[in-house]
Amino acid sequence: MEAQNNPPAKPGILQRLHAVLMPDYNRTATVYWWLMVALGGACLVYAGWEVHALPLSVLPQLLAGTALAVLAGFFPVRIPGSKNSFVAGEVFIFLLLLMHGTSAATLAAAGEAFIGSYRSSKRWTSRIASPTFSALAMSLAGHLMEATLGVVGSGGTAEAGVVLLVASAVAVAYWLLNTVFISLVITFKRNERFRVQDHLSSFGSVGIAYGGSALIAALLSLTVQQSGMGVLLGALPVVAMLLTTIHYFMRQQEAQETVRRSRMEAAEREAQQAARHVAALSDSERRFHNAFTHASIGMALVSFEGRILQANTALAGILGYERPDGLAQQPFSTLVAEDDRASLQASFEQIASRAVDKASLEVRCLDSSHAPLWASLNCAVFNEPDSETPCLIVQVQDISARRHAEAQLNHIAFHDGLTGLPNRGRFYTILSHALHTTKEDPEQHFALMFLDFDRFKLINDSMGHSAGDEFLIQVSRRIQDHMRPSDVVARLGGDEFAVLMHRMDDAKAATHLAERLQQVLRQPLLISGVAVTTSASMGVTFSSLGYTAPEEMLRDADTAMYRAKANGKARCALFDAALHTEVSNRLQLENDLREVIAKGELEIVYQPLFHIRDGHVRGFEALSRWTHPVRGPIPPSTFIPIAEEAGLIVELSDLMLVRACAQLRQWQELDPSLHHLKLQVNMSATDLAHSELFERVARALRATHFSPHLLTLELTESILMTGVEAALPAIEALRRLGVALAIDDFGTGYSSLSYLSTLPIDSLKIDRSFVHGMRMGSKDAEIVRAIVSLGATLGKSVVAEGIETVSQLGQLRDLGCEQGQGFHLSHPLKASEAQALLEAIVAERRHQHHPSFDTGMMPLTHH
Ligand code: C2E
Ligand code: CA
Ligand code: CA
Numbered sequence: 001m002e003a004q005n006n007p008p009a010k011p012g013i014l015q016r017l018h019a020v021l022m023p024d025y026n027r028t029a030t031v032y033w034w035l036m037v038a039l040g041g042a043c044l045v046y047a048g049w050e051v052h053a054l055p056l057s058v059l060p061q062l063l064a065g066t067a068l069a070v071l072a073g074f075f076p077v078r079i080p081g082s083k084n085s086f087v088a089g090e091v092f093i094f095l096l097l098l099m100h101g102t103s104a105a106t107l108a109a110a111g112e113a114f115i116g117s118y119r120s121s122k123r124w125t126s127r128i129a130s131p132t133f134s135a136l137a138m139s140l141a142g143h144l145m146e147a148t149l150g151v152v153g154s155g156g157t158a159e160a161g162v163v164l165l166v167a168s169a170v171a172v173a174y175w176l177l178n179t180v181f182i183s184l185v186i187t188f189k190r191n192e193r194f195r196v197q198d199h200l201s202s203f204g205s206v207g208i209a210y211g212g213s214a215l216i217a218a219l220l221s222l223t224v225q226q227s228g229m230g231v232l233l234g235a236l237p238v239v240a241m242l243l244t245t246i247h248y249f250m251r252q253q254e255a256q257e258t259v260r261r262s263r264m265e266a267a268e269r270e271a272q273q274a275a276r277h278v279a280a281l282s283d284s285e286r287r288f289h290n291a292f293t294h295a296s297i298g299m300a301l302v303s304f305e306g307r308i309l310q311a312n313t314a315l316a317g318i319l320g321y322e323r324p325d326g327l328a329q330q331p332f333s334t335l336v337a338e339d340d341r342a343s344l345q346a347s348f349e350q351i352a353s354r355a356v357d358k359a360s361l362e363v364r365c366l367d368s369s370h371a372p373l374w375a376s377l378n379c380a381v382f383n384e385p386d387s388e389t390p391c392l393i394v395q396v397q398d399i400s401a402r403r404h405a406e407a408q409l410n411h412i413a414f415h416d417g418l419t420g421l422p423n424r425g426r427f428y429t430i431l432s433h434a435l436h437t438t439k440e441d442p443e444q445h446f447a448l449m450f451l452d453f454d455r456f457k458l459i460n461d462s463m464g465h466s467a468g469d470e471f472l473i474q475v476s477r478r479i480q481d482h483m484r485p486s487d488v489v490a491r492l493g494g495d496e497f498a499v500l501m502h503r504m505d506d507a508k509a510a511t512h513l514a515e516r517l518q519q520v521l522r523q524p525l526l527i528s529g530v531a532v533t534t535s536a537s538m539g540v541t542f543s544s545l546g547y548t549a550p551e552e553m554l555r556d557a558d559t560a561m562y563r564a565k566a567n568g569k570a571r572c573a574l575f576d577a578a579l580h581t582e583v584s585n586r587l588q589l590e591n592d593l594r595e596v597i598a599k600g601e602l603e604i605v606y607q608p609l610f611h612i613r614d615g616h617v618r619g620f621e622a623l624s625r626w627t628h629p630v631r632g633p634i635p636p637s638t639f640i641p642i643a644e645e646a647g648l649i650v651e652l653s654d655l656m657l658v659r660a661c662a663q664l665r666q667w668q669e670l671d672p673s674l675h676h677l678k679l680q681v682n683m684s685a686t687d688l689a690h691s692e693l694f695e696r697v698a699r700a701l702r703a704t705h706f707s708p709h710l711l712t713l714e715l716t717e718s719i720l721m722t723g724v725e726a727a728l729p730a731i732e733a734l735r736r737l738g739v740a741l742a743i744d745d746f747g748t749g750y751s752s753l754s755y756l757s758t759l760p761i762d763s764l765k766i767d768r769s770f771v772h773g774m775r776m777g778s779k780d781a782e783i784v785r786a787i788v789s790l791g792a793t794l795g796k797s798v799v800a801e802g803i804e805t806v807s808q809l810g811q812l813r814d815l816g817c818e819q820g821q822g823f824h825l826s827h828p829l830k831a832s833e834a835q836a837l838l839e840a841i842v843a844e845r846r847h848q849h850h851p852s853f854d855t856g857m858m859p860l861t862h863h
Contacts, residue, residue, distance in 0.1 A: 022125050029188035040132025043139035044110055047103035065096040066108040070115050090210055094217030102142025109138040137177035145170040164218045171214030179203040298396035302332050304352040318398045320367040337364035351379055374403040416491040418469055419476035427490035427498055431550035438543045445505035450539045450557035454569045456495035470527045482520050507574050510540045514572035535570035537561050559583050590646045593639055597651050604659055605828035612813050612820045619678025622660035623828050649686045654696055657681055661706035671842040680712045685719045693730040708738035716744045720755045735760040764791050768802020774811050788815045
């Protein structure tokens with residue numbers, strides 16, 4: 001425990017000296033230093049003792065040489081490219097060595113080294129080491145020389161060549177030892193390894209200087225040996241001059257070296273500065289070049305003349321070139337398809353003339369293998385930082401994929417997916433274009449064919465839709481194969497096709513072509529393994545008729561096609577002047593009818609319905625009448641179909657319903673005996689299909705306060721045959737409301753009577769054609785009889801219409817037909833006439849008479 005509190009042992013004098021003199025010396029370096037200093041010191045003591053023993057006459061020489069050596073130590077010459085200095089005094093040291101032995105040289109060397117180190121270093125470690133190390137080195141080298149010369153020759157009589165050689169060797173040895181001794185201090189201090197190569201590179205030049213000094217010294221000593229000391233005295237100025245020359249040469253060298261180095265440094269600084277400047281200046285340029293080179297978008301710098309100055313990798317990639325250099329110096333236009341070169345040129349020129357800042361265009365390009373590709377180009381002026389002349393920068397993007405997709409979409413939009421033919425929309429465009437061309441050049445007349453297959457529905461329904469598709473594909477191919485390449489075949493929808501036939505204005509040529517096409521289409525088609533024969537109805541019209549809109553022309557071709565169908569199908573009809581007037585009349589009528597219905601100006605006539613047995617008026621059938629201001633009365637057989645086609649029939653039916661119900665309601669009020677007057681109103685197929693059938697009828701009944709039980713809707717048998725499933729809920733709702741249904745024109749569409757058991761039908765109206773043909777035992781009479789008994793069986797009342805004669809009336813009465821209507825009984829009556837009839841009936845009844853066709857009502861039928 002005592003030991004712990006003990007203060008550390010006081011450092012000895014040596015440690016303190018060490019800390020002051022050599023704080024940076026480690027143990028090895030310290031030991032080495034002391035060892036070398038001790039050895040060097042010993043050499044000096046020995047040398048001093050030996051010199052002391054020399055004869056007195058030698059002493060001045062010795063002193064002079066040492067003094068000269070020490071003096072020269074004041075004028076060190078830096079060795080160019082080295083940190084070391086050469087001291088001219090070495091010559092005198094070597095001279096002393098050769099003339100007076102090692103000890104004299106040792107003392108001179110130590111003196112010279114002391115002066116040298118004293119000047120160059122402030123540290124005593126260096127000031128002590130330098131002379132002692134030199135002394136040791138000289139001592140070793142000198143004794144080595146003496147030993148060598150002693151072996152080679154005896155005493156001072158050695159050959160001159162040998163002396164020169166040995167002197168040089170000693171100089172090198174001295175130099176080597178001295179520098180190694182000093183270097184070792186540093187390597188030990190730094191704990192580094194001693195490297196011979198490093199050593200030579202830093203001290204090599206000093207060694208050469210030493211060698212040179214030794215040679216001079218050897219020559220001088222030889223001369224002295226041969227010619228005495230006088231020579232040395234004479235040579236001394238020469239030597240001094242020589243040394244001075246060397247000194248100044250070296251100084252000059254050093255100065256030059258300094259200049260060279262400072263120049264180099266200046267140049268380096270300049271270069272660095274320039275580099276910094278360039279780095280700063282070209283930052284944007286480099287950024288641009290980086291962006292240019294590595295951009296994913298294709299880019300080229302193009303001269304205003306259109307030549308590619310530089311292209312980037314992306315552009316080379318787009319165009320299929322291996323390297324961008326392959327594009328340089330080419331005119332840019334060679335990359336662009338010929339058709340687009342003009343627009344490219346125009347864009348370049350506009351930018352070059354500064355008419356525009358930039359231009360964008362889409363062009364077809366050609367890649368390295370001349371394959372076309374779509375590219376979007378964005379061109380603008382570009383001022384390259386390192387060039388005075390501006391150029392164009394062109395950005396190139398491959399838009400082939402987009403263009404392809406657009407083309408596909410276009411195709412889908414304008415072509416029929418099934419047959420690949422132009423669709424209706426596209427055909428309209430083509431047609432209006434053709435019409436436009438015709439207007440400019442009447443020579444360019446063309447024909448338009450509308451084509452509809454006669455049995456497509458049958459094929460589609462019986463063989464399935466895929467067979468129907470197959471059929472359409474095959475016939476479309478046949479039509480196309482048969483037409484000239486300039487003709488345009490289009491599918492308008494379903495089984496409707498249209499063909500635009502260029503340069504055809506001749507009815508005969510068109511008919512001829514249609515006939516040949518007809519023949520081609522008549523050839524059986526193999527569809528799903530089944531041979532199918534087909535035919536088409538065609539309608540043709542000509543641009544020479546002066547069309548302005550494609551729809552007009554198509555409509556006329558369609559009309560002609562319907563004429564062909566009406567004429568017996570599988571034929572072609574031309575749209576001629578007669579058809580033209582027919583169509584235009586019809587169009588005119590349609591417009592007029594629309595107006596009349598809108599104004600509610602359609603008239604209604606009422607044809608009475610009678611009980612055949614007693615001749616009582618049971619009610620009226622409302623029939624529409626239209627008297628055209630110019631054309632006079634137009635029969636319903638003409639205007640009802642027009643109303644259906646023009647979409648006016650629903651309005652017409654509503655008008656009839658409301659007006660007739662209101663009229664009947666008014667008549668019912670005339671007399672209690674008329675309260676049960678019935679009303680029959682005709683309905684069309686469109687009415688039945690109408691989604692609001694029930695609401696419309698119910699609304700009319702409500703509006704007129706007409707009893708639903710007194711209303712009967714007449715539906716033709718053909719309407720029922722086309723399918724009434726969709727209308728069933730409405731029919732049943734009406735039935736529940738009390739509205740009755742009658743089958744009009746019964747017997748004309750009798751392919752199936754199944755609807756009689758499924759539909760809530762109240763009465764059958766025997767078609768007037770059967771009544772007309774009734775004679776005793778005739779076929780029609782049998783049909784009427786069958787219908788009457790059918791009605792009886794099914795519990796439905798039977799009405800005979802078109803009764804024109806007493807005989808017909810009689811037969812019907814005999815058959816037991818319940819009700820009848822016809823010219824023989826009463827023509828359809830105007831409202832006022834009908835009212836007059838009713839008033840007469842009421843008056844008659846007041847006279848206890850029943851009004852009937854048997855009892856004086858007949859005159860009413862002759863109005
Ligand atoms: P329909 O329903 O069979 O009407 C009876 C047609 O026979 C009426 O012709 C009538 O004038 C006519 N007629 C009556 N008695 C005789 C006769 O003894 N001999 C002959 N030969 N004919 C007789 P109308 O008025 O020309 O009507 C023709 C067709 O037009 C009607 O046939 C009906 O289907 C339709 N129609 C008439 N008005 C309307 C209406 O308001 N709406 C609808 N949807 N169709 C109507
Ligand atoms: Ca009717
Ligand atoms: Ca009828």
